[in-house]
Amino acid sequence: MEDFYEVKVQEIKQLTPTIKSFTFISENTELPSFGAGSHITLHLPMGMRQYSLINNPLDMINEYEIAVKKTGHLESGSTYLHEDIYEGDVVKVSPPDNYFPLQMEGKHHVFFAAGIGITPFWSMMSYLRSLGESFELHYAVSGQDACPFYNEMNERYANQVTYYLMDRDSKTKKLKERLRELKVGTHVYICGPQSYMDFIVTYCRELGYPKKYIHEERFKARKLEHPTRFKVTIVNEKKTIQVNSNQSLLEALHDAGITIPSACRQGICGSCEVKVCNGEVLHNDTFLTANEKTDKMLTCVSRGKGHISIAVE
Amino acid sequence: MSVKAEQFPFPFTEDRYAYSNNSSLQKPARSVTMTDRYLEEIQLKRELLQANHQRCFRSLPLSLESQWEAMRRIFNELAENEPEHFSFEKRGNEYRFQNLLLGEEERFKYRDLSSIERQPLDIAGRHVQEDLIIMGDRHDGLFLEAGQLCFPSNWSLTFVLGMDFKSIHTPVPGITHKDFIGKVERFISRIRQNEAWERKNWSMTISNKLDTPLETYANWGKLRLQVTDENVGELVHLRVEVQRLLRLPLTNDILFTIHTYLLSLNDLIRNDLWLKRLYTTIQFLSDDIAEYKGIALYKNELMQFLEKTLSEKGISL
Amino acid sequence: MTEFQNNKRILIFSDQSYLLQANEKVRELTEEGYQCEVVSMPVSSNKAEQLLAQQPLGSLVWIYSEEDSAQAIEYAARNAGFSKNEIWINKSSEQNTRIFCSQCHHINEISSAEMFECERCHIKLDPSNHYSIYHKS
Numbered sequence: 202m203e204d205f206y207e208v209k210v211q212e213i214k215q216l217t218p219t220i221k222s223f224t225f226i227s228e229n230t231e232l233p234s235f236g237a238g239s240h241i242t243l244h245l246p247m248g249m250r251q252y253s254l255i256n257n258p259l260d261m262i263n264e265y266e267i268a269v270k271k272t273g274h275l276e277s278g279s280t281y282l283h284e285d286i287y288e289g290d291v292v293k294v295s296p297p298d299n300y301f302p303l304q305m306e307g308k309h310h311v312f313f314a315a316g317i318g319i320t321p322f323w324s325m326m327s328y329l330r331s332l333g334e335s336f337e338l339h340y341a342v343s344g345q346d347a348c349p350f351y352n353e354m355n356e357r358y359a360n361q362v363t364y365y366l367m368d369r370d371s372k373t374k375k376l377k378e379r380l381r382e383l384k385v386g387t388h389v390y391i392c393g394p395q396s397y398m399d400f401i402v403t404y405c406r407e408l409g410y411p412k413k414y415i416h417e418e419r420f421k422a423r424k425l426e427h428p429t430r431f432k433v434t435i436v437n438e439k440k441t442i443q444v445n446s447n448q449s450l451l452e453a454l455h456d457a458g459i460t461i462p463s464a465c466r467q468g469i470c471g472s473c474e475v476k477v478c479n480g481e482v483l484h485n486d487t488f489l490t491a492n493e494k495t496d497k498m499l500t501c502v503s504r505g506k507g508h509i510s511i512a513v514e
Numbered sequence: 515m516s517v518k519a520e521q522f523p524f525p526f527t528e529d530r531y532a533y534s535n536n537s538s539l540q541k542p543a544r545s546v547t548m549t550d551r552y553l554e555e556i557q558l559k560r561e562l563l564q565a566n567h568q569r570c571f572r573s574l575p576l577s578l579e580s581q582w583e584a585m586r587r588i589f590n591e592l593a594e595n596e597p598e599h600f601s602f603e604k605r606g607n608e609y610r611f612q613n614l615l616l617g618e619e620e621r622f623k624y625r626d627l628s629s630i631e632r633q634p635l636d637i638a639g640r641h642v643q644e645d646l647i648i649m650g651d652r653h654d655g656l657f658l659e660a661g662q663l664c665f666p667s668n669w670s671l672t673f674v675l676g677m678d679f680k681s682i683h684t685p686v687p688g689i690t691h692k693d694f695i696g697k698v699e700r701f702i703s704r705i706r707q708n709e710a711w712e713r714k715n716w717s718m719t720i721s722n723k724l725d726t727p728l729e730t731y732a733n734w735g736k737l738r739l740q741v742t743d744e745n746v747g748e749l750v751h752l753r754v755e756v757q758r759l760l761r762l763p764l765t766n767d768i769l770f771t772i773h774t775y776l777l778s779l780n781d782l783i784r785n786d787l788w789l790k791r792l793y794t795t796i797q798f799l800s801d802d803i804a805e806y807k808g809i810a811l812y813k814n815e816l817m818q819f820l821e822k823t824l825s826e827k828g829i830s831l
Numbered sequence: 832m833t834e835f836q837n838n839k840r841i842l843i844f845s846d847q848s849y850l851l852q853a854n855e856k857v858r859e860l861t862e863e864g865y866q867c868e869v870v871s872m873p874v875s876s877n878k879a880e881q882l883l884a885q886q887p888l889g890s891l892v893w894i895y896s897e898e899d900s901a902q903a904i905e906y907a908a909r910n911a912g913f914s915k916n917e918i919w920i921n922k923s924s925e926q927n928t929r930i931f932c933s934q935c936h937h938i939n940e941i942s943s944a945e946m947f948e949c950e951r952c953h954i955k956l957d958p959s960n961h962y963s964i965y966h967k968s
Contacts, residue, residue, distance in 0.1 A: 233708045236763045258764050259625075299707050302766040304653045306576060308884075308912045332579070383888040386912020388653070409839060410889045413653045413914070464537055465711075469704035471697045487704050654914040672936050677963050678915070685961050728933040732954055 203296070205244065206230060210290045211264065216349035220317065221283055222255070222268045225294065232263050235297035237328040238321050238390075238418070241265055243278065244293035250278035253320040253392075253418070254297060257327035265294065268349055270317040301390070301418040303328070308386030310336040313376070313401050315393030316347070321418055322392065323350060326358060339379060341365035341372060341397065373400070380404055392418040434510040435459060436478050444504070451500040454513070461500065461513050468502035475500055480509025519784065521549045522777045525714040525754050526791040536713050537701070537759070543710035545760045545771045546588055546642045548596055552615065555643045555724070562664045562725055563640070569729055571636045572675045573660035577648045578633070580767040581660055582625050585634035587762065587769065588642060589620075600641075613641050635660050642771075649702070649768040655679060656699055656768065663727075665774045667717055667753060668808070670728040687802035707763035715755040717807040718816075722751055722776050741812035746819045747780040750812070752792065779816075783823050790829060793820040840890035842882065843869045844904050849895035849921065856893075872896055872904075879904055883911040895921040898929070929968035930958050938968045 208225035216222055226232075235258055240251045252267040271283045286292070301321055303310065310329060312322040322338060329336045338361055342348045345366070354362055363379075365372045380401070383389065389405065391398050398417050405415050433450060434441040435457075444453040451463055451473050463473040468486030477498050484494050485502040498511070527536075563570050573581065589611040593602035601612045611620040620637055623629040630637060639646045639662035648660040656679040663671040674682050679699045689695045705711060719726060720737040741749055756773045783789045796809070796816060804810045824831070841860065845853035850871060857867045870882060883892070892908045894901045901920050908918050930939045930947075937951035946957045962968070 234763045236707060236766050239707065239763070297707060297763070299763070299766060302651075305579065305765060306650070306652050306912075384884065385886045385888055385890060386884070387888050408889070411914075414888055465539065465701070467539070469706075470537065470701040488700060654916065670933055670936075673931055673933070673961075673963055673966065676966075681962065685959065729935075731933065 203230075205293050205295050206232060207291050208232070208265065208294050210286060210288050210292065213286070213288055216268060217347055219347070220268055220270045220349045222266060222349070223282065223286070225265045225267075225292065226263060232265065233296045234258060234261060235265075236299050237303050237325040238301035239297040239299040239324075240301075240321075241267065241297050242295040243282075244295070245278045245281055247276055247278055247281060249295075253301075253324070255320050255323040257324060257331065259328060259331050265297070268317070268320050268323075301392070301416060303390075304388045304416070305334075307388035308335065309384070309388075310334065311379075311383065311387055311389050312336065312338045313341075313389065313391045313393070313397075314338065315341040315397040316343075317349075318391075318393030318397070318418070319349065320392070322390070325390070326361070330357070336361060338362045339365065339376065341376075341393070376401065377404060381408060383408075383410065388414050388416065390416045390418075428504055431505040432508040433505055434508070436510050436512045438513065449501055450498075450504060454500060459513060463501055466501045468499050471499065473500045474498070475514075476512040478510045478512055481506040482509060517549055517551055517775050517777065519777065519781055522775055522782075523714055523754050523756050524785075524788050524791075525716045525752075526788075526795050537711040538713070540710040540712050540758065543708055543760060544591060544595070545710060545758050545769055546591055546644050547756070547773055548592075548599075549643065549775075552643060556616065556640070558724065559643075559664045560640060563636075563662075566729075569670075569672065569727065570664050571633070571639075571662045572671050573633055573635065573648075574676060576650060577635075577660035577767075578627075579625075580648045580650070580762055580765040580769070581634035581638075583762045583764050583767075584646065584648060584769045585622075585638040586624065587760075588638045588646075592641065611641075616641075633660075635662050638662075639664075644771040644773045647770040647772070649679070649770055651703060651767050656702060658682060659767075665724040665772070666727045667719070667755065667774070668726055668728055668731065673728070685806070687800075687806050702759055702768060705759060705761045705768065707761045707766070710758050710760040712756060712758050715757055717753050718809050719751050719753045719776065720749050722778065724774055724776065738808060738811040741815050743815055743818060746812070746815045747783070748778060750779050750816060751776045752779070752782055779819065783820075786827060786829055789820065789823060789827070790831060793817075793824060794831065796820065839864055840866045840887060841868070841893055842886055842890060843867055843893045843895065844872055844874065844879070844901075845869060845895040846872050846897065846900070852921075853893075853895045872900060876903065876907060879907050880911065883908050883913070886911070890917075892918045893921070894919070928958070929966075930956060931963065931966050931968040932956060938966065 206227055208227050210223055211226045212224040214222045235254055237258055240253045243250050243252065252269060254265055255268050256264065256266040269279050269282050272279045274280060303325055312325065314322050319340060326336060326338065338358065340362060342364065345351055365375060391401050402415060402417060428446050430446045431444050432441060433444060438459060440457060442453055442457045444450050454461060461473055461475065464470045465472070469488050471488045474497050477496050482498045483504045483506060484498065486499040488499060489497055586609070589602045592600040599615045603610045607624050609622055609624060613619070635646055635648065645663045645665055646661065647658060647663070650657045650659040658674050658677055661671050680695055683689050683695045720741065723734060726734050754775045756775065758771045760769045762769050782792065796813070799809070801810065804813055809816065843853055843857065853869055857869060860867050892913055894904050896904065905918055905920060928941055930941055932939060932949040932952060932954065933956070934954045935949060935952035937949055939950055941947055946955060948954070949956055
């Protein structure tokens with residue numbers, strides 16, 4: 202697997218007045234396969250942007266498909282894709298990653314989508330349909346015109362989809378009614394604007410549904426795009442060192458003759474963990490739990506702000 | 515079945531033994547490797563599968579999708595990396611894999627059970643030297659859900675089928691210290707799709723026998739009592755498992771492959787650095803680890819042999 | 832409106848012989864705010880599956896029974912989608928230890944943890960504490 206691929210825009214479709222789909226292909230390389238719920242990262246002039254893949258992973262031949270809603274901000278990635286990208290253009294893309302996988306041990310999958318948050322579910326539903334698994338979709342959208350795949354959705358998933366086109370209060374009431382009825386073996390998946398996701402997650406918590414059955418799509422930055430230098434005092438070594446913008450804390454420690462165990466250098470294995478005694482830390486790992494992040498950091502990817510102090514074993 | 519020294523993945527990078535997550539990212543991501551023992555080991559595997567199928571292949575129904583994915587992935591890798599020996603063609607949903615070394619072919623329709631006579635993992639494993647395990651990544655942890663296991667080092671596939679990751683590892687001494695095994699599980703659950711990580715695991719074994727399952731311990735365990743000062747170099751083998759963990763993208767499960775290599779001490783000591791590192795590692799091994807790795811019974815003979823060889827070669831530590 | 836938290840619902844399966852114990856437990860749990868439903872065993876597997884599948888997400892299953900029937904209920908609960916830590920089985924103190932034979936995979940029931948001979952393949956076994964939730968041994 203490469204760090205990125207150059208892919209060609211094969212097809213652009215206008216799905217709604219504000220949503221376009223883009224199909225990317227590679228003519229010379231085999232693109233890595235992906236699982237339902239995955240996203241790709243596009244390298245755009247304004248930075249890295251993540252978009253969920255919408256094609257059925259089982260039908261993929263050598264293409265990635267995304268759907269993008271134009272947000273209106275002049276500098277946004279979506280405006281750029283809508284206005285400056287044409288069929289035949291070449292874009293750089295990082296291979297798919299999946300923060301939002303289906304839990305295949307589930308007996309029934311319930312999707313809650315709002316607006317453009319439908320995208321990961323479009324892929325999941327076609328995958329589950331191929332497997333013959335049971336699912337349903339609850340889709341809050343401002344109107345029929347704003348709904349991408351409206352006709353296809355009704356043809357393919359007439360018995361699975363419930364639309365929420367009504368006013369806010371009735372919508373909330375109807376969502377709550379459905380949420381109260383969930384049975385054992387169900388996995389819940391949520392994707393949409395922050396307030397919508399928070400509403401559903403909070404209500405699930407009130408109902409006492411364990412967290413492990415509730416899955417949210419939350420895109421998070423994988424890498425700091427512009428690391429800056431900072432100072433570190435190693436309390437138990439009585440040393441203070443500087444970490445330059447082009448090196449990691451792990452490397453700086455090593456240069457200073459302080460060796461700590463390390464392995465993956467990607468923030469996923471937890472080997473290079475140190476104790477944080479003081480200061481603000483920018484966490485970039487996917488290993489530590491929120492609780493652990495209060496007094497621990499992984500030196501391979503996370504950085505300090507200004508001046509921090511740590512203790513090593 | 516010893517391998518040539520050039521192909522032997524010597525495991526010690528330092529002189530001491532310590533638990534660590536010593537995994538490294540594989541680029542490109544590979545789950546299987548061929549060595550010059552291919553034909554012998556495949557033959558042995560097939561014999562074991564024939565004689566003890568229940569012992570060597572087990573699966574839970576939930577693993578089927580991942581088995582299909584693993585089979586396709588493995589055949590693809592073989593054809594890509596060893597095109598002179600294997601080919602893999604796709605026409606629509608129909609696949610044809612050819613193994614030119616064995617003069618065999620496997621045809622199947624993807625995800626169509628009626629097109630195959632065995633379960634997918636049981637087919638794929640017959641073409642590679644690795645043991646193959648599927649670990650399901652579930653909401654409540656990792657579970658062993660399928661395996662084709664012919665060359666285990668003193669464990670039983672039947673026993674661990676359906677078991678969670680932590681329970682599988684309880685016999686390893688000291689593993690719960692600082693929740694080490696919990697961290698390894700968390701690491702595995704963070705492996706990104708299509709990525710493969712590799713680590714090496716080692717132990718000692720008597721004779722060049724690859725198949726040392728728990729089920730036949732009565733036959734091979736007692737060989738440990740036969741080690742003497744005279745035969746130690748010939749009998750004792752360093753056994754290294756190259757273990758790879760690959761995230762299968764479609765199912766989000768983990769394909770865990772184990773390639774086992776054996777090298778007799780007589781072959782190993784030809785390399786001065788290896789000799790030195792093995793000596794220091796064994797010297798500092800704690801008693802419970804020595805016991806777990808099966809060395810305790812002949813540790814004296816082993817140490818004397820290594821010391822004698824070091825002094826004959828004039829190597830100082 | 833008061834809504835019952837689903838992780839405070841417990842479906843209890845109990846043998847006649849444990850019924851007293853189970854009911855005692857229900858009293859305690861109810862006081863702690865749990866909502867319990869007791870199903871007395873034996874119960875047909877159809878009926879058990881149906882009951883289990885109807886439980887709200889996040890509820891728990893407790894089983895008061897001897898090993899074999901407890902296992903059948905547990906299996907059905909796992910199939911319905913309960914996680915392993917949502918199922919609790921009453922372990923009575925008199926029960927025998929189940930030892931998995933490493934050679935022939937037969938499960939022996941023995942009363943002590945001393946060395947013994949497997950009743951199927953007659954190999955001498957020295958039990959370890961390596962436990963499989965799958966085999967219950």
